[in-house]
Amino acid sequence: xxxxxxxxxxxxxxxxxxxxxxxxxxxxxxxxxxxxxxxxxxxxxxxxxxxxxxxxxxxxxxxxxxxxxxxxxxxxxxxxxxxxxxxxxxxxxxxxxxxxxxxxxxxxxxxxxxxxxxxxxxxxxxxxxxxxxxxxxxxxxxxxxxxxxxxxxxxxxxxxxxxxxxxxxxxxxxxxxxxxxxxxxxxxxxxxxxxxxxxxxxxxxxxxxxxxxxxxxxxxxxxxxxxxxxxxxxxxxxxxxxxxxxxxxxxxxxxxxxxxxxxxxxxxxxxxxxxxxxxxxxxxxxxxxxxxxxxxxxxxxxxxxxxxxxxxxxxxxxxxxxxxxxxxxxxxxxxxxxxxxxxxxxxxxxxxxxxxxxxxxxxxxxxxxxxxxxxxxxxxxxxxxxxxxxxxxxxxxxxxxxxxxxxxxxxxxxxxxxxxxxxxxxxxxxxxxxxxxxxxxxxxxxxxxxxxxxxxxxxxxxxxxxxxxxxxxxxxxxxxxxxxxxxxxxxxxxxxxxxxx
Numbered sequence: 001x002x003x004x005x006x007x008x009x010x011x012x013x014x015x016x017x018x019x020x021x022x023x024x025x026x027x028x029x030x031x032x033x034x035x036x037x038x039x040x041x042x043x044x045x046x047x048x049x050x051x052x053x054x055x056x057x058x059x060x061x062x063x064x065x066x067x068x069x070x071x072x073x074x075x076x077x078x079x080x081x082x083x084x085x086x087x088x089x090x091x092x093x094x095x096x097x098x099x100x101x102x103x104x105x106x107x108x109x110x111x112x113x114x115x116x117x118x119x120x121x122x123x124x125x126x127x128x129x130x131x132x133x134x135x136x137x138x139x140x141x142x143x144x145x146x147x148x149x150x151x152x153x154x155x156x157x158x159x160x161x162x163x164x165x166x167x168x169x170x171x172x173x174x175x176x177x178x179x180x181x182x183x184x185x186x187x188x189x190x191x192x193x194x195x196x197x198x199x200x201x202x203x204x205x206x207x208x209x210x211x212x213x214x215x216x217x218x219x220x221x222x223x224x225x226x227x228x229x230x231x232x233x234x235x236x237x238x239x240x241x242x243x244x245x246x247x248x249x250x251x252x253x254x255x256x257x258x259x260x261x262x263x264x265x266x267x268x269x270x271x272x273x274x275x276x277x278x279x280x281x282x283x284x285x286x287x288x289x290x291x292x293x294x295x296x297x298x299x300x301x302x303x304x305x306x307x308x309x310x311x312x313x314x315x316x317x318x319x320x321x322x323x324x325x326x327x328x329x330x331x332x333x334x335x336x337x338x339x340x341x342x343x344x345x346x347x348x349x350x351x352x353x354x355x356x357x358x359x360x361x362x363x364x365x366x367x368x369x370x371x372x373x374x375x376x377x378x379x380x381x382x383x384x385x386x387x388x389x390x391x392x393x394x395x396x397x398x399x400x401x402x403x404x405x406x407x408x409x410x411x412x413x414x415x416x417x418x419x420x421x422x423x424x425x426x427x428x429x430x431x432x433x434x435x436x437x438x439x440x441x442x443x444x445x446x447x448x449x450x451x452x453x454x455x456x457x458x459x460x461x462x463x464x465x466x467x468x469x470x471x472x473x474x475x476x477x478x479x480x481x482x483x484x485x486x487x488x489x490x491x492x493x494x495x496x497x498x499x500x501x
Contacts (some may be wrong), residue, residue, distance in 0.1 A: 010051060011082045017050035018081040021058070022067040026077070039064050092139050095131050102126065103136065104143075111148035115140060171282075173210060177338050178240065178345025180210040180271075182247035183233070183254075184284040185224045189296055192305045194222070202307060204314070205232040206287055209240070210247070212338035213283065213327050215318045216240045218291075220310050226256040227399040230358045233259075234351065237266075240338075241345035245269040249281060258397050262358030265412065266349070290322065356414060359395040361407060366392050372421055379421045380404060386415075394418070 008016075021042060030038045042063050046055040070077035092100070102125060106118060113121075118140065119133040131139075174180035183205060191199045202220040205228060209216055217236035221228040237243075246268050248254040260270050273281055295317045299305060323335045330337055348354075364373035366389060372379045373392050378401060382392060386406070393409035406415040474482075485492070 013050040014083050015078050015081040017047075018066045019070065019078045021047065021063060022070055025067055026070060039067065092135070092142070094135060095139060099126060099131065100139070103139065103145075107140065107145045111145075114147060174245075175211065176342050176344040177209060177211050178243045178343050180245045180247060181207055181216065181236070181243040182210055182281055182284055183207040183229070184249060184281055184288075185229075185251065185253070186288040186291075188220070188310075189292055190299065190305065192307055192310055194307070202310060204288075204291070205229060206284065206291075207232060207236040208283060208287060209243070209334075209338060210283065211341065212334045213287075213330060214240070214334040214338040215287065215322055218314055218318050220307060220314060222307065224251070224253060225399070226253045226258050227397070229253045229259060230262065230397075234354050234358075237348045237354065238351065241343075241348050242266060243268060244344055245271055247271045247273065247281065249273050257360035258358055261360055262354075265357040266354065267346070287322075294321070355403075356395075356405065359397045359403075359405075361393060361395045361409075361412075363391050363393050363409065366390060370421075375404065376401060380418045381421045382406070382418060383416060 025035070025038060040060055043058060043060040046057055048054070049056045066081060069080050073080045095103075099122065103118065103122060106121060107113075110118075115137045116133060119130075119136045122136060123130040130136075186204050186206065188202045188204065191201050194200050200222055202222060203224045204218060204220045206218045207216045208214065217232055217239060219228075219232045219235070221232075244267075246263055248271075250272050253259065255272065263270055291314075295314060299310075299313065302309075324333050326333055327337075364375060366373055366382055366387070368387075371382045371384065371387050373382060373394070374380075375394065375396065376398070380394075382389075386392070391409075393407050394404055395407050395414070396404040401420075403417070404419075405417050407413060408415055
Protein backbone atom coordinates (compact mmCIF):
# COMPACT_ATOMS: atom_id res chain seq x y z
CA UNK A 1 0.00 0.00 0.00
CA UNK A 2 1.31 3.43 -0.91
CA UNK A 3 2.17 5.87 1.86
CA UNK A 4 -0.39 8.40 0.61
CA UNK A 5 -3.15 5.74 0.65
CA UNK A 6 -2.89 5.51 4.45
CA UNK A 7 -4.07 9.13 4.72
CA UNK A 8 -7.26 8.35 2.76
CA UNK A 9 -10.23 7.37 4.98
CA UNK A 10 -11.14 3.65 4.83
CA UNK A 11 -14.65 4.36 3.53
CA UNK A 12 -13.18 6.34 0.64
CA UNK A 13 -10.64 3.61 -0.15
CA UNK A 14 -13.38 0.97 -0.27
CA UNK A 15 -15.54 3.11 -2.56
CA UNK A 16 -12.70 3.73 -5.01
CA UNK A 17 -11.68 0.05 -4.96
CA UNK A 18 -15.23 -1.20 -5.65
CA UNK A 19 -15.64 1.27 -8.47
CA UNK A 20 -12.33 0.11 -9.99
CA UNK A 21 -13.66 -3.49 -9.99
CA UNK A 22 -16.97 -2.79 -11.78
CA UNK A 23 -15.93 0.41 -13.60
CA UNK A 24 -15.14 -1.50 -16.79
CA UNK A 25 -18.67 -2.92 -16.94
CA UNK A 26 -20.09 0.63 -16.75
CA UNK A 27 -17.69 2.10 -19.27
CA UNK A 28 -18.15 -0.78 -21.76
CA UNK A 29 -21.48 -2.53 -21.05
CA UNK A 30 -21.44 -6.23 -22.07
CA UNK A 31 -23.80 -7.57 -24.74
CA UNK A 32 -27.19 -8.91 -23.75
CA UNK A 33 -26.79 -12.26 -21.99
CA UNK A 34 -23.03 -11.76 -21.31
CA UNK A 35 -23.28 -9.77 -18.04
CA UNK A 36 -23.25 -12.81 -15.75
CA UNK A 37 -20.20 -14.25 -17.56
CA UNK A 38 -18.30 -10.97 -17.13
CA UNK A 39 -19.11 -10.77 -13.43
CA UNK A 40 -18.13 -14.45 -13.00
CA UNK A 41 -14.74 -13.70 -14.57
CA UNK A 42 -14.24 -10.77 -12.17
CA UNK A 43 -15.08 -13.02 -9.20
CA UNK A 44 -12.35 -15.47 -10.21
CA UNK A 45 -9.64 -12.79 -10.23
CA UNK A 46 -7.55 -11.88 -7.17
CA UNK A 47 -7.74 -8.26 -6.07
CA UNK A 48 -5.50 -6.22 -3.79
CA UNK A 49 -7.40 -5.58 -0.58
CA UNK A 50 -7.88 -1.80 -0.09
CA UNK A 51 -7.04 -1.95 3.65
CA UNK A 52 -4.60 -4.83 4.22
CA UNK A 53 -3.04 -4.88 0.73
CA UNK A 54 -3.31 -8.68 0.49
CA UNK A 55 -4.58 -10.49 -2.64
CA UNK A 56 -8.26 -11.37 -2.09
CA UNK A 57 -11.15 -13.01 -3.98
CA UNK A 58 -14.62 -11.45 -3.96
CA UNK A 59 -17.78 -13.50 -4.59
CA UNK A 60 -20.10 -13.28 -7.58
CA UNK A 61 -23.06 -11.88 -5.62
CA UNK A 62 -20.83 -9.27 -3.96
CA UNK A 63 -19.56 -7.89 -7.27
CA UNK A 64 -23.04 -8.10 -8.78
CA UNK A 65 -24.41 -5.97 -5.92
CA UNK A 66 -21.67 -3.35 -6.47
CA UNK A 67 -22.50 -3.21 -10.18
CA UNK A 68 -26.24 -2.61 -9.75
CA UNK A 69 -25.64 -0.02 -7.00
CA UNK A 70 -23.35 2.02 -9.23
CA UNK A 71 -25.51 1.58 -12.39
CA UNK A 72 -28.65 2.82 -10.68
CA UNK A 73 -26.91 5.97 -9.40
CA UNK A 74 -26.67 8.53 -12.21
CA UNK A 75 -24.70 11.34 -10.56
CA UNK A 76 -22.45 9.89 -7.82
CA UNK A 77 -21.72 6.20 -8.52
CA UNK A 78 -18.59 6.20 -6.32
CA UNK A 79 -20.39 7.65 -3.30
CA UNK A 80 -23.00 4.85 -3.20
CA UNK A 81 -20.18 2.29 -3.06
CA UNK A 82 -18.94 3.59 0.32
CA UNK A 83 -19.26 1.20 3.25
CA UNK A 84 -22.61 1.79 4.90
CA UNK A 85 -22.62 3.14 8.42
CA UNK A 86 -24.16 0.75 10.88
CA UNK A 87 -27.54 1.81 12.21
CA UNK A 88 -26.51 0.99 15.79
CA UNK A 89 -23.24 2.94 15.69
CA UNK A 90 -22.56 4.82 18.93
CA UNK A 91 -25.25 2.96 20.87
CA UNK A 92 -22.95 0.48 22.74
CA UNK A 93 -25.61 -2.15 23.36
CA UNK A 94 -23.02 -4.27 25.17
CA UNK A 95 -22.89 -1.68 27.99
CA UNK A 96 -25.94 -1.55 30.23
CA UNK A 97 -27.33 1.73 31.54
CA UNK A 98 -25.95 1.21 35.03
CA UNK A 99 -22.41 0.89 33.70
CA UNK A 100 -22.87 3.94 31.46
CA UNK A 101 -24.02 6.02 34.43
CA UNK A 102 -21.05 4.80 36.44
CA UNK A 103 -18.61 5.77 33.68
CA UNK A 104 -20.15 9.23 33.28
CA UNK A 105 -20.13 9.92 37.01
CA UNK A 106 -16.55 8.74 37.37
CA UNK A 107 -15.36 10.89 34.45
CA UNK A 108 -17.02 14.04 35.81
CA UNK A 109 -15.18 13.55 39.10
CA UNK A 110 -11.83 12.54 37.59
CA UNK A 111 -11.32 14.16 34.20
CA UNK A 112 -7.52 13.89 34.41
CA UNK A 113 -7.54 10.06 34.61
CA UNK A 114 -6.36 7.96 31.69
CA UNK A 115 -8.76 5.60 29.89
CA UNK A 116 -6.93 2.64 31.39
CA UNK A 117 -7.35 3.97 34.90
CA UNK A 118 -11.05 4.56 34.25
CA UNK A 119 -11.49 1.00 32.95
CA UNK A 120 -9.68 -0.52 35.94
CA UNK A 121 -11.82 1.43 38.40
CA UNK A 122 -15.03 0.49 36.58
CA UNK A 123 -13.99 -3.16 36.82
CA UNK A 124 -13.34 -2.73 40.55
CA UNK A 125 -16.87 -1.35 41.02
CA UNK A 126 -18.84 -3.65 38.70
CA UNK A 127 -16.73 -6.79 38.81
CA UNK A 128 -15.90 -9.32 36.11
CA UNK A 129 -19.02 -8.43 34.13
CA UNK A 130 -17.65 -4.98 33.29
CA UNK A 131 -16.93 -4.17 29.62
CA UNK A 132 -13.44 -4.48 28.24
CA UNK A 133 -10.94 -1.64 28.25
CA UNK A 134 -11.38 -1.06 24.50
CA UNK A 135 -15.18 -0.92 24.79
CA UNK A 136 -14.99 1.62 27.62
CA UNK A 137 -12.42 3.60 25.69
CA UNK A 138 -14.63 3.75 22.57
CA UNK A 139 -17.65 4.70 24.67
CA UNK A 140 -15.81 7.56 26.39
CA UNK A 141 -14.35 8.89 23.15
CA UNK A 142 -17.75 8.71 21.49
CA UNK A 143 -19.20 10.82 24.29
CA UNK A 144 -16.38 13.35 24.06
CA UNK A 145 -14.92 12.29 27.42
CA UNK A 146 -11.34 13.32 26.65
CA UNK A 147 -8.53 13.42 29.17
CA UNK A 148 -8.18 16.92 30.66
CA UNK A 149 -5.08 18.58 31.98
CA UNK A 150 -5.07 18.62 35.76
CA UNK A 151 -5.53 22.12 37.23
CA UNK A 152 -4.71 23.18 40.77
CA UNK A 153 -8.13 23.60 42.30
CA UNK A 154 -6.70 25.11 45.45
CA UNK A 155 -6.28 28.32 43.45
CA UNK A 156 -9.62 28.15 41.60
CA UNK A 157 -13.14 27.08 42.34
CA UNK A 158 -14.49 24.01 40.56
CA UNK A 159 -16.87 26.20 38.53
CA UNK A 160 -13.98 28.32 37.31
CA UNK A 161 -11.95 25.25 36.39
CA UNK A 162 -14.87 23.91 34.36
CA UNK A 163 -15.23 27.23 32.52
CA UNK A 164 -11.53 27.12 31.59
CA UNK A 165 -11.88 23.60 30.21
CA UNK A 166 -14.91 24.50 28.10
CA UNK A 167 -13.24 27.40 26.32
CA UNK A 168 -11.72 26.55 22.95
CA UNK A 169 -8.12 27.17 21.94
CA UNK A 170 -7.49 28.97 18.65
CA UNK A 171 -4.46 30.54 17.01
CA UNK A 172 -4.76 34.28 16.54
CA UNK A 173 -2.96 37.23 14.99
CA UNK A 174 -3.65 40.94 15.25
CA UNK A 175 -4.42 42.56 11.92
CA UNK A 176 -2.21 45.65 12.27
CA UNK A 177 1.27 46.63 13.35
CA UNK A 178 1.33 47.96 16.93
CA UNK A 179 -2.22 46.74 17.39
CA UNK A 180 -1.13 44.23 20.03
CA UNK A 181 2.10 43.73 21.96
CA UNK A 182 2.78 40.87 24.29
CA UNK A 183 5.52 40.28 26.84
CA UNK A 184 6.80 37.69 29.26
CA UNK A 185 9.75 36.88 31.52
CA UNK A 186 12.13 33.98 30.85
CA UNK A 187 14.87 32.57 33.08
CA UNK A 188 18.16 32.01 31.31
CA UNK A 189 19.68 28.55 30.87
CA UNK A 190 23.11 29.90 31.85
CA UNK A 191 24.40 31.83 34.83
CA UNK A 192 26.34 35.07 34.92
CA UNK A 193 28.88 36.58 37.31
CA UNK A 194 27.75 39.66 39.26
CA UNK A 195 29.96 42.49 40.51
CA UNK A 196 30.03 41.06 44.03
CA UNK A 197 31.42 37.77 42.73
CA UNK A 198 28.26 35.66 42.83
CA UNK A 199 26.72 33.38 40.22
CA UNK A 200 23.18 34.49 39.36
CA UNK A 201 20.55 33.26 36.92
CA UNK A 202 19.35 36.29 34.90
CA UNK A 203 15.83 36.77 33.60
CA UNK A 204 14.91 38.41 30.31
CA UNK A 205 11.95 40.63 29.45
CA UNK A 206 10.91 40.26 25.81
CA UNK A 207 8.30 42.56 24.26
CA UNK A 208 7.05 41.46 20.82
CA UNK A 209 4.67 42.95 18.27
CA UNK A 210 2.00 40.32 17.55
CA UNK A 211 1.39 41.14 13.87
CA UNK A 212 5.00 41.37 12.70
CA UNK A 213 6.72 39.22 15.42
CA UNK A 214 9.20 42.10 15.76
CA UNK A 215 11.16 42.15 19.02
CA UNK A 216 10.44 45.68 20.19
CA UNK A 217 12.87 45.41 23.09
CA UNK A 218 14.69 42.57 24.86
CA UNK A 219 16.74 43.04 28.03
CA UNK A 220 18.19 40.90 30.83
CA UNK A 221 17.85 41.67 34.54
CA UNK A 222 18.80 40.01 37.82
CA UNK A 223 15.21 39.76 39.06
CA UNK A 224 11.64 39.60 37.83
CA UNK A 225 9.73 42.61 39.14
CA UNK A 226 7.58 45.54 38.06
CA UNK A 227 10.49 48.00 38.09
CA UNK A 228 12.35 46.01 35.44
CA UNK A 229 9.18 45.47 33.41
CA UNK A 230 8.45 49.20 33.27
CA UNK A 231 12.10 49.94 32.49
CA UNK A 232 11.98 47.59 29.50
CA UNK A 233 8.52 48.69 28.36
CA UNK A 234 9.48 52.38 28.27
CA UNK A 235 12.44 51.58 26.02
CA UNK A 236 10.20 49.58 23.68
CA UNK A 237 7.78 52.52 23.41
CA UNK A 238 10.61 54.97 22.74
CA UNK A 239 11.84 52.69 19.93
CA UNK A 240 8.57 51.62 18.27
CA UNK A 241 5.78 53.94 19.49
CA UNK A 242 2.71 53.37 21.66
CA UNK A 243 0.72 50.16 21.01
CA UNK A 244 -3.05 49.90 21.24
CA UNK A 245 -3.22 46.83 23.49
CA UNK A 246 -0.92 44.66 25.58
CA UNK A 247 -1.18 40.91 26.34
CA UNK A 248 0.59 39.10 29.17
CA UNK A 249 0.09 36.37 31.71
CA UNK A 250 -1.09 36.96 35.26
CA UNK A 251 2.34 37.39 36.83
CA UNK A 252 2.60 39.82 39.73
CA UNK A 253 4.57 42.32 37.66
CA UNK A 254 2.01 42.44 34.86
CA UNK A 255 -1.01 42.86 37.17
CA UNK A 256 0.62 45.39 39.52
CA UNK A 257 -1.07 48.76 39.93
CA UNK A 258 2.04 50.62 38.75
CA UNK A 259 2.03 48.90 35.37
CA UNK A 260 -1.71 48.51 34.73
CA UNK A 261 -2.59 52.06 35.78
CA UNK A 262 0.36 53.45 33.83
CA UNK A 263 -0.63 51.63 30.66
CA UNK A 264 -4.22 52.77 31.10
CA UNK A 265 -3.12 56.43 31.37
CA UNK A 266 -1.29 56.01 28.06
CA UNK A 267 -4.43 54.63 26.41
CA UNK A 268 -3.22 51.00 26.22
CA UNK A 269 -5.74 48.21 26.75
CA UNK A 270 -4.45 45.55 29.13
CA UNK A 271 -5.30 41.91 28.31
CA UNK A 272 -4.36 38.84 30.35
CA UNK A 273 -4.26 35.17 29.42
CA UNK A 274 -6.34 32.65 31.33
CA UNK A 275 -4.54 31.23 34.40
CA UNK A 276 -2.55 28.09 33.59
CA UNK A 277 -3.00 28.63 29.84
CA UNK A 278 0.51 29.58 28.59
CA UNK A 279 -0.46 28.46 25.08
CA UNK A 280 -2.36 31.76 24.68
CA UNK A 281 1.03 33.48 24.61
CA UNK A 282 2.63 30.90 22.35
CA UNK A 283 4.49 33.40 20.14
CA UNK A 284 6.41 34.48 23.22
CA UNK A 285 7.40 30.91 24.06
CA UNK A 286 8.57 30.35 20.51
CA UNK A 287 10.76 33.44 20.69
CA UNK A 288 12.38 32.20 23.91
CA UNK A 289 13.06 28.88 22.23
CA UNK A 290 14.79 30.65 19.35
CA UNK A 291 16.77 32.80 21.78
CA UNK A 292 18.03 29.74 23.66
CA UNK A 293 18.83 27.68 20.55
CA UNK A 294 20.55 30.47 18.67
CA UNK A 295 21.98 33.10 21.01
CA UNK A 296 22.65 31.11 24.18
CA UNK A 297 24.14 28.21 22.24
CA UNK A 298 26.65 30.65 20.71
CA UNK A 299 27.59 31.74 24.24
CA UNK A 300 27.94 28.25 25.75
CA UNK A 301 31.76 28.47 25.87
CA UNK A 302 31.83 32.07 27.12
CA UNK A 303 33.38 32.14 30.58
CA UNK A 304 32.56 34.65 33.35
CA UNK A 305 29.71 36.21 31.36
CA UNK A 306 28.51 39.48 32.91
CA UNK A 307 25.07 41.11 32.74
CA UNK A 308 26.35 43.96 30.57
CA UNK A 309 28.00 41.58 28.12
CA UNK A 310 24.87 39.43 27.94
CA UNK A 311 22.71 42.49 27.16
CA UNK A 312 25.20 43.70 24.54
CA UNK A 313 25.18 40.34 22.77
CA UNK A 314 21.38 40.06 23.01
CA UNK A 315 20.60 43.49 21.53
CA UNK A 316 23.01 42.92 18.64
CA UNK A 317 21.59 39.44 17.96
CA UNK A 318 18.00 40.73 18.02
CA UNK A 319 18.67 43.61 15.63
CA UNK A 320 21.07 41.80 13.29
CA UNK A 321 19.56 38.31 13.12
CA UNK A 322 16.13 37.80 14.65
CA UNK A 323 14.38 40.94 13.39
CA UNK A 324 15.93 40.59 9.93
CA UNK A 325 15.62 36.83 9.33
CA UNK A 326 12.63 35.41 7.39
CA UNK A 327 9.92 34.08 9.69
CA UNK A 328 8.41 30.72 8.72
CA UNK A 329 4.82 31.76 9.37
CA UNK A 330 4.73 35.30 7.96
CA UNK A 331 7.07 34.44 5.03
CA UNK A 332 9.17 37.59 5.50
CA UNK A 333 11.37 39.21 8.13
CA UNK A 334 9.71 40.87 11.17
CA UNK A 335 11.27 44.25 10.41
CA UNK A 336 9.97 44.11 6.83
CA UNK A 337 6.41 43.36 7.90
CA UNK A 338 6.58 45.94 10.70
CA UNK A 339 7.60 48.70 8.28
CA UNK A 340 5.28 47.85 5.36
CA UNK A 341 1.93 46.88 6.90
CA UNK A 342 -0.64 49.29 8.30
CA UNK A 343 0.46 50.82 11.61
CA UNK A 344 -2.17 51.77 14.21
CA UNK A 345 0.35 52.84 16.84
CA UNK A 346 0.83 56.34 18.19
CA UNK A 347 3.91 58.55 18.63
CA UNK A 348 5.88 58.02 21.81
CA UNK A 349 5.63 60.64 24.60
CA UNK A 350 8.80 61.87 26.28
CA UNK A 351 10.54 59.71 28.85
CA UNK A 352 9.62 62.03 31.74
CA UNK A 353 5.96 62.06 30.73
CA UNK A 354 5.84 58.26 30.67
CA UNK A 355 7.72 57.91 33.94
CA UNK A 356 5.11 60.14 35.60
CA UNK A 357 2.37 57.84 34.27
CA UNK A 358 3.70 54.56 35.64
CA UNK A 359 2.76 54.70 39.29
CA UNK A 360 -0.09 53.64 41.53
CA UNK A 361 -2.65 56.18 42.72
CA UNK A 362 -3.76 55.98 46.33
CA UNK A 363 -5.53 58.29 48.76
CA UNK A 364 -4.07 59.34 52.11
CA UNK A 365 -5.67 61.33 54.91
CA UNK A 366 -3.84 64.59 55.68
CA UNK A 367 -2.77 65.18 59.28
CA UNK A 368 -4.16 68.54 60.34
CA UNK A 369 -1.54 68.97 63.04
CA UNK A 370 1.48 69.28 60.76
CA UNK A 371 0.15 69.02 57.16
CA UNK A 372 1.72 65.65 56.29
CA UNK A 373 0.67 62.28 54.95
CA UNK A 374 2.10 58.83 55.59
CA UNK A 375 3.26 56.74 52.63
CA UNK A 376 4.87 53.32 53.08
CA UNK A 377 6.03 54.29 56.56
CA UNK A 378 7.43 57.67 55.45
CA UNK A 379 5.89 61.10 56.03
CA UNK A 380 5.59 63.63 53.24
CA UNK A 381 4.89 67.35 53.59
CA UNK A 382 1.89 68.87 51.84
CA UNK A 383 2.21 72.52 50.62
CA UNK A 384 0.25 75.03 52.68
CA UNK A 385 -2.19 75.86 49.90
CA UNK A 386 -3.55 72.30 50.10
CA UNK A 387 -4.15 72.33 53.87
CA UNK A 388 -7.88 72.65 53.25
CA UNK A 389 -7.95 69.22 51.62
CA UNK A 390 -8.97 66.38 53.90
CA UNK A 391 -7.72 63.60 51.59
CA UNK A 392 -4.68 63.72 49.36
CA UNK A 393 -4.41 61.59 46.19
CA UNK A 394 -0.81 60.65 45.40
CA UNK A 395 0.89 58.79 42.56
CA UNK A 396 4.08 56.87 43.22
CA UNK A 397 6.02 53.71 42.40
CA UNK A 398 7.01 51.40 45.22
CA UNK A 399 10.58 51.10 43.96
CA UNK A 400 11.14 54.90 43.83
CA UNK A 401 9.68 56.81 46.78
CA UNK A 402 11.80 59.85 45.93
CA UNK A 403 9.37 60.67 43.10
CA UNK A 404 5.89 61.22 44.57
CA UNK A 405 3.27 63.49 42.99
CA UNK A 406 0.00 64.90 44.20
CA UNK A 407 -2.74 64.39 41.62
CA UNK A 408 -6.30 65.54 41.15
CA UNK A 409 -8.40 62.46 41.83
CA UNK A 410 -11.15 63.73 39.52
CA UNK A 411 -9.01 64.38 36.42
CA UNK A 412 -5.78 62.47 37.09
CA UNK A 413 -3.78 65.65 36.44
CA UNK A 414 -0.50 66.03 38.32
CA UNK A 415 -0.71 68.97 40.73
CA UNK A 416 2.69 69.06 42.37
CA UNK A 417 5.61 66.96 43.47
CA UNK A 418 5.87 66.40 47.22
CA UNK A 419 8.94 65.54 49.29
CA UNK A 420 9.68 63.65 52.53
CA UNK A 421 9.52 65.72 55.68
CA UNK A 422 12.82 67.36 56.68
CA UNK A 423 12.64 67.73 60.45
CA UNK A 424 16.10 69.30 60.80
CA UNK A 425 15.28 71.99 58.25
CA UNK A 426 11.95 72.68 59.92
CA UNK A 427 13.72 73.05 63.30
CA UNK A 428 16.05 75.76 61.96
CA UNK A 429 13.51 78.00 60.21
CA UNK A 430 10.72 80.21 61.45
CA UNK A 431 7.10 79.22 61.29
CA UNK A 432 5.23 80.76 58.39
CA UNK A 433 1.95 82.57 58.89
CA UNK A 434 -0.97 80.97 57.10
CA UNK A 435 -2.88 83.80 55.46
CA UNK A 436 -6.67 84.00 55.23
CA UNK A 437 -6.37 83.68 51.45
CA UNK A 438 -4.89 80.20 51.84
CA UNK A 439 -7.52 79.10 54.34
CA UNK A 440 -10.22 80.41 52.01
CA UNK A 441 -8.70 78.51 49.11
CA UNK A 442 -7.66 81.56 47.06
CA UNK A 443 -4.48 79.89 45.88
CA UNK A 444 -1.79 81.92 47.71
CA UNK A 445 1.25 79.73 48.34
CA UNK A 446 3.14 79.06 51.55
CA UNK A 447 1.81 82.15 53.37
CA UNK A 448 3.26 84.50 50.75
CA UNK A 449 0.62 87.14 50.20
CA UNK A 450 2.58 89.89 48.44
CA UNK A 451 4.24 90.97 51.67
CA UNK A 452 0.96 91.47 53.55
CA UNK A 453 0.78 88.20 55.46
CA UNK A 454 2.28 89.52 58.72
CA UNK A 455 -0.80 91.29 60.04
CA UNK A 456 0.33 94.81 59.08
CA UNK A 457 -0.94 97.25 56.47
CA UNK A 458 -4.23 99.03 55.88
CA UNK A 459 -6.07 96.08 54.45
CA UNK A 460 -5.15 93.65 57.20
CA UNK A 461 -5.85 96.27 59.93
CA UNK A 462 -9.28 96.92 58.48
CA UNK A 463 -9.98 93.20 58.38
CA UNK A 464 -8.90 92.76 61.98
CA UNK A 465 -11.15 95.66 63.06
CA UNK A 466 -14.19 94.13 61.40
CA UNK A 467 -13.40 90.81 63.00
CA UNK A 468 -13.15 92.43 66.43
CA UNK A 469 -16.49 94.17 66.02
CA UNK A 470 -18.26 91.00 65.01
CA UNK A 471 -17.07 89.10 68.07
CA UNK A 472 -19.66 90.86 70.33
CA UNK A 473 -22.65 89.62 68.33
CA UNK A 474 -24.63 86.41 68.83
CA UNK A 475 -25.28 84.00 66.01
CA UNK A 476 -28.23 84.85 63.70
CA UNK A 477 -30.11 81.64 64.53
CA UNK A 478 -29.90 82.19 68.30
CA UNK A 479 -30.94 85.83 67.85
CA UNK A 480 -34.01 84.61 65.92
CA UNK A 481 -34.95 82.19 68.73
CA UNK A 482 -34.69 84.96 71.33
CA UNK A 483 -36.96 87.24 69.36
CA UNK A 484 -39.58 84.49 68.86
CA UNK A 485 -39.58 83.61 72.56
CA UNK A 486 -39.85 87.25 73.58
CA UNK A 487 -42.83 87.69 71.25
CA UNK A 488 -44.65 84.85 73.03
CA UNK A 489 -44.82 87.00 76.22
CA UNK A 490 -43.66 84.15 78.45
CA UNK A 491 -40.78 84.61 80.90
CA UNK A 492 -37.72 82.48 80.49
CA UNK A 493 -38.39 79.53 82.83
CA UNK A 494 -35.46 79.55 85.24
CA UNK A 495 -34.44 81.28 88.51
CA UNK A 496 -31.11 83.01 88.94
CA UNK A 497 -28.79 81.55 91.58
CA UNK A 498 -29.27 84.48 93.94
CA UNK A 499 -33.11 84.09 94.14
CA UNK A 500 -34.75 81.85 96.67
CA UNK A 501 -36.92 78.97 95.62
